[in-house]
Amino acid sequence: MxxxxxxxxxxxxxxxxxxxxxxxxxxxxxxxxxxxxxxxxxxxxxxxxxxxxxxxxxxxxxxxxxxxxxxxxxxxxxxxxxxxxxxxxxxxxxxxxxxxxxxxxxxxxxxxxxxxxxxxxxxxxxxxxxxxxxxCGFLTGAGAIYNAGEAKKGESCVIYGLGGVGFAGMMAAKIAGCNPIIGVDINQNKLDLAKKFGATHTILGGDDDEVHKKIVEITGYGADLSLECIGGSRFINNAINNASHCGKIVYVGLGSFTDVLSLPTFPFMMGGKKLIGCTEGNAIPREFIPKMIEWHSKGQFxxxxxxxxxxxxxxxxxxxxxxxxxxxxxxxxx
Ligand SMILES: [Zn+2]
Ligand SMILES: [Zn+2]
CATH class of the missing domain: 3.90.180.10 (Medium-chain alcohol dehydrogenases, catalytic domain)
Structure with missing residues (x-):
């Protein structure tokens, strides 16, 4: 090694x-x-x-x-x-x-x-x-946005939880042309860092209702694409609640093994929302790692x-x- x-x-x-x-x-x-x-x-x-x-x-x-x-x-x-x-x-x-x-x-x-x-x-x-x-971490985040979330140009994107995974997802969202790109975290230092990786907006987390209000304010209808990296049903539910109609919510966060998600079935169906569990970025490492190396060589990663x-x-x-x-x-x- x-x-x-x-x-x-x-x-x-x-x-x-x-x-x-x-x-x-x-x-x-x-x-x-x-x-x-x-x-x-x-x-x-x-x-x-x-x-x-x-x-x-x-x-x-x-x-x-x-x-x-x-x-x-x-x-x-x-x-x-x-x-x-x-x-x-x-x-x-x-x-x-x-x-x-x-x-x-x-x-x-x-x-x-x-x-x-x-x-x-x-x-x-x-x-x-x-x-x-x-x-692992960068493949998980970038792959979640790029492969599982099928990020598209002009989609609004919210990243919850800014660690290695979240920032990799943010960079992939920028490469895909998402706009706006919003980073949510409870740590102000991470929010300050987020601008370097493509965030157009940042929101200090903690108060779920406040976060919801701000996301709707920025995006108009909610997030088209969300990446939930914190882990746990509370955060997945927030991401669903903050998503636009037809919005895609990809979650990669590790909650506890016994955590159970209870879904608001009616608004979820009426909104045509898509909840996607994702492991290892839906990626084939032998193909996706060279792609990230290419992004890196161009200064995009x-x-x-x-x-x-x-x-x-x-x-x-x-x-x-x-x-x-x-x-x-x-x-x-x-
Ligand atoms: Zn890992
Ligand atoms: Zn197998």
């Missing part, structure tokens, strides 16, 4: 019911291929790579170009029951295939599906280190502005800064 992004999913999976047994987290890795298995065909030893989630490549969603809905996604990415002898602690095998990669380890055994070779894309080694989140680079030894500081919201996307460099 050369670097890894730090993502809220790492925190989520290390706490509470999700914790389970000992495991190595980390799922936004970049690196250089040291060895390959006998059946690996997509990369060679020495190739620079970006790592993404893993999938079986056999089931219907995988076959139809949306591997984020792979039937083996939970086993492959979140809870890895297929323990190997790669990492052992106190005679106990450790889960070390988080999102097919476990990038919080300097060396890892990575599933082929998780490996995106970038040898032919002219990525210099220093820039490569910044590209780990293209495999300035991810460095969201990042702060830390030495891997300063992991605790990086984690604290992300939790405090002072850094959107920490990058740990090995």
């Amino acid at each position: 050369k670097s890894t992004g730090l993502c809220h999913t790492d925190i989520f999976m290390s706490t509470g019911d999700q914790n389970g047994g000992p495991k190595i987290l980390g799922h936004e890795g970049t690196g250089i291929v040291l060895k390959i298995g006998s059946k690996v065909t997509n990369v060679s030893v020495g190739d620079p790579v970006i790592l993404s989630f893993t999938y079986c490549d056999k089931c219907p969603p995988c076959k139809s170009g949306v591997p984020g809905y792979c039937y083996e996604f939970p086993q492959g990415n979140l809870v890895n029951n297929d323990l190997e002898d790669t990492f052992v602690l106190d005679n106990q095998k450790i889960e070390a295939k988080f999102f097919g990669q476990s990038s919080f380890s300097k060396v890892g055994v990575v599933n082929e599906a998780s490996v995106i070779g970038v040898k032919d894309l002219n990525v210099d080694p220093e820039t490569l280190k910044r590209f780990g989140p293209l495999g 300035p991810i460095e502005e969201l990042q702060k680079v830390y030495k891997v030894e300063d992991f605790a500081q990086a984690l604290a800064d992300m939790k405090a919201g002072t850094v959107v996307k920490p990058i740990l460099v090995y």
Whole structure:
């Protein structure tokens, strides 16, 4: 591994019911291929790579170009029951295939599906280190807007929750020509940052009625396209309530596993609204990551502005800064 992004999913999976047994987290890795298995065909030893989630490549969603809905996604990415002898602690095998990669380890055994070779894309080694989140957070946000939300020129777009995912969605909305683009967050620093990523307006969140009023004021009828990144039924309901007729609401936020959404059925139907759950940006990493790299090379996807680079030894500081919201996307460099 050369670097890894730090993502809220790492925190989520290390706490509470999700914790389970000992495991190595980390799922936004970049690196250089040291060895390959006998059946690996997509990369060679020495190739620079970006790592993404893993999938079986056999089931219907995988076959139809949306591997984020792979039937083996939970086993492959979140809870890895297929323990190997790669990492052992106190005679106990450790889960070390988080999102097919476990990038919080300097060396890892990575599933082929998780490996995106970038040898032919002219990525210099220093820039490569910044590209780990293209495999997860940025792919999730940009793909949610671009693929799942099918963003169109002139559509009004609201992004709820401005972290790495939300800002990536915002940049994709700008690239697609959405206007206006409204960022909503409870953190004023994030709102100040939002202008750099395409926001035409920002709204300080907290009071749901106020947010609703302001969105209608700015858009006229509500949001044509919404991206909900905060997580939880309250926020999804707000996004539905703030959407225009025929509006599309894409949600990617992680609420609790037991959270239940209760939908206002009549206005939802009469408004022809579309609620879309979305995982991993409806993207095929091998196609969508090169697209984001192209946006980046044209200056349309300035991810460095969201990042702060830390030495891997300063992991605790990086984690604290992300939790405090002072850094959107920490990058740990090995
Ligand atoms: Zn599959
Ligand atoms: Zn992630």
